[in-house]
Amino acid sequence: MSTLLHQLRFDQKIFWRNREAAVFVFVFPLLLYALLGSVYGDLIDGVPAEDVLLAGLFGYGAATTAMGGLAITLVIRRETGVLKRVRSTPLAPATYFVAVLLSTLVTFALEAVALLALGRLLFRASMPANWLGFAGAIVLGVACFAALGVGAAALIRSAEGVSAVVNVVILPMAFLSGSFGPTNEFPAVLQAIANVLPLTYFLDIVYGVYLAGESIYADPTALLVVLAWGAAGAVVALRRFGWMPRER
């Protein structure tokens, strides 16, 4: 337990010292929110635009922080031999991993708070209708997207390419799922793709807890899809993730 907190402390330290990653993961969603919030009019589908966008960027934030950030961190640490070096110390691999996941959770929780504060400040956005549900959504989002992030890290073998690959996946996903604005005018093909993406369903849950005051299991289908994606990521991660760098 104390080793877990020890490792968590250093993971957080490393995260915030890495300015580029912190900007990409933490500042970028806030910036997008400020921009999009200023562009969109009053209402989106009868709901205040600032609230819809806040929920949307909350979802995008979960994906970049947990999936993008984690995949990039883990691939770089593995390929440069940072993970290998730790492997011959007494630190249990599980402890190392849990610390990395907790660190991601801490970062994203701070991100969510920053989003709410920014929304309040700039656009008088709503506060969560169900605070507990909102906190649950933070955990759910990190769990699902972190599992996908570790799964992606298991498949991506190049430290140079990981950041590009991750963005090529996350940005279109966020766009199709409605993170950056309404999608009901999109062509049917794109909507069909959106209908299988985890972020689409995660956003449904976020709208529920944040605006309607529902619990996170109010829409069981959405919850199941999100969990299924997370489970798929976890299976790939458990089967394929290794600690050693790519062989020469």
Place this chain on the structure above:
Amino acid sequence: MDVPQVRHVATLLGHVAHIVSQVPSAIVVSELRKSYGTTEALRGVSFEIAEGEVFGVLGPNGAGKTTTVEILEGYRGRDGGDAWVLGFDPGESPRELRERIGVVLQQSELSPLLTVRETHEMFAGYYQRPRSVDDVIDLVGLAEKRNARVKTLSGGQKRRLDLGLALVGDPDLLFLDEPTTGFDPGARRAAWEMIRSLRSLGTTILLTTHYLDEAQQLADRVAVLRDGLIVRQGTPSELIGDSRLTEIRYRRDGVLAVLQTSDSTRALHELTSEALAEGRELDELEVRRPTLEDVYLELVGEEPESAQ
């Protein structure tokens, strides 16, 4: 857990092997084999390292040194043979074993954004009984860089950091894969002093190196690996003793003459009396015993023993 039993067996093995010296073995390796695809990196390597011993592994690039060391550290599986490290099977790499070993990898990176002190602190937190972080930093000569970020360190300073992290858990057994590569001569001497003092405290050390003087200075025994086989092992003086050739060099009429002989007293006597009789001076006269390096070059040039 059947660990005590396992340890008992290995200790027994050690006793059998060291029946003469009565010193238990820290490492027992027999007929170790490892292939990467079609490359046979190890083709039956056997050696033992007694507790408290400094054991040097020498050999040209690709000989299988890192492969051997990484199998013993628990990083790589073996395809055949037995290995015991402090009584444990390194293939299972149990926590009790990791608690007692220190590792300097041939190549590794650390988080570039932490400072030297923070990195030591982070690693110290992984062990039950770590050494004092500041002592270790002083010991490896990084006191002035204590608060410098890892990314700002020079190559040799990074290597010292690797060494510090290997020591921070206060290990009984140290694996050093080319630990002084990139060190300036002063730093190398300092590292040698440190390794000697660790040895005097009873730490067992498995060291690979391309510096033959390093092996000669530090190792109680060395093994020369070539193409996945040990071509010779013994104390440095045994290895040097194997080769009885002494070299006599001098300059005659500006031309350098090199004479190799197994009977140096007679050769030197004949040479000097001839020169005296002719009233000539033997310029730059030098009599040189072979160094470990000469023996090594002889060894890695010949066919491996078991392949003959």
